[in-house]
Amino acid sequence: MQLKPAELIINEDGSIYHLNLLPEDIATTIITVGDPDRVHQVSQHFDTIEVKKGKREFHTHTGHLNGKRISVISTGIGTDNIDIVINELDALVNIDFKTRTLKEKHTSLDIIRIGTTGAIQPDIPIDTFLISKYSLGFDGLLHFYEHDNINYPDIEDEFIAHTSWNPYKARPYVLSYSEKLGELFSDNRIRLGFTATNTGFYGPQQRQLRITPSQMELLEKLSTFNFKELQLTNLEMETSGIYALAQLLGHEAVSLNCILANRATGEFSVTPTASVDRLIEFCLKRLA
Numbered sequence: 001m002q003l004k005p006a007e008l009i010i011n012e013d014g015s016i017y018h019l020n021l022l023p024e025d026i027a028t029t030i031i032t033v034g035d036p037d038r039v040h041q042v043s044q045h046f047d048t049i050e051v052k053k054g055k056r057e058f059h060t061h062t063g064h065l066n067g068k069r070i071s072v073i074s075t076g077i078g079t080d081n082i083d084i085v086i087n088e089l090d091a092l093v094n095i096d097f098k099t100r101t102l103k104e105k106h107t108s109l110d111i112i113r114i115g116t117t118g119a120i121q122p123d124i125p126i127d128t129f130l131i132s133k134y135s136l137g138f139d140g141l142l143h144f145y146e147h148d149n150i151n152y153p154d155i156e157d158e159f160i161a162h163t164s165w166n167p168y169k170a171r172p173y174v175l176s177y178s179e180k181l182g183e184l185f186s187d188n189r190i191r192l193g194f195t196a197t198n199t200g201f202y203g204p205q206q207r208q209l210r211i212t213p214s215q216m217e218l219l220e221k222l223s224t225f226n227f228k229e230l231q232l233t234n235l236e237m238e239t240s241g242i243y244a245l246a247q248l249l250g251h252e253a254v255s256l257n258c259i260l261a262n263r264a265t266g267e268f269s270v271t272p273t274a275s276v277d278r279l280i281e282f283c284l285k286r287l288a
């Protein structure tokens with residue numbers, strides 16, 4: 001079946017609509033970062049850079065490090081952007097742009113998020129790293145796709161009861177990381193966590209500047225949730241969407257987080273750039 005021009009949108013130069021990339025522009029190992037400035041922060045470690053392209057908040061550098069081809073791409077903030085980025089990356093490897101048909105041979109990508117986060121447990125130190133073994137999505141993105149049994153309804157049900165979850169919000173969904181990538185980055189200095197992915201930075205993460213979030217006690221409910229010893233550890237804004245689309249499309253994904261804030265103690269890192277740098281270096285050492 002041929003994909004219609006309004007379904008698979010290809011720019012005049014043959015690149016995919018938002019990412020502005022050609023199929024040959026990306027590696028099968030992809031690092032995603034939220035901040036477009038972090039793309040250079042990663043690629044400055046590469047030995048060579050062959051592709052530098054961008055459009056909107058989506059900037060990509062592809063290059064080689066110790067013989068391994070790696071792409072780093074900025075997603076901007078939020079799971080709505082993740083829907084675009086992961087679908088378009090998948091299209092670049094699994095759809096034939098000339099015939100507009102799905103390729104018979106599936107290519108699986110390794111997708112690694114290097115992001116920042118706020119811890120919600122007081123014992124998680126600022127400037128340390130955390131790997132999201134599980135994610136809890138408040139964004140609802142998974143519900144827009146057909147899927148069977150990739151999530152954990154028992155954890156979701158207990159979370160909904162524990163927090164008296166407002167039924168006007170999307171049903172939270174729980175997913176897990178790729179075991180393969182989890183093992184690659186496993187390190188006894190890095191905590192494995194259960195990451196909540198939020199639909200905003202202020203009200204959705206119970207931050208009050210001038211307007212009051214509707215359920216201020218939610219932060220405390222999140223930190224006291226406990227499912228068979230599984231506790232929520234941190235808040236950010238992309239991981240559940242990445243895990244959802246990666247699993248639906250047959251890719252491997254893991255989210256690496258640098259703890260910049262601790263919401264329980266009220267602290268924020270005084271060396272955020274250096275701490276993210278250390279996470280980038282750790283990630284690249286394991287990859288290449």
Ligand SMILES: O=P(O)(O)O[C@H]1O[C@H](CO)[C@@H](O)[C@H]1O
Binds near residue numbers: 034078
């Ligand atoms: O530092 P990044 O990767 O953008 O990640 C975190 O920081 C942003 C909010 O400041 C959100 O995107 C959140 O997920």
Ligand SMILES: O=c1cc[nH]c(=O)[nH]1
Binds near residue numbers: 116117118119201
């Ligand atoms: O508290 C934080 C810090 C980084 N990113 C978030 O989404 N929340």
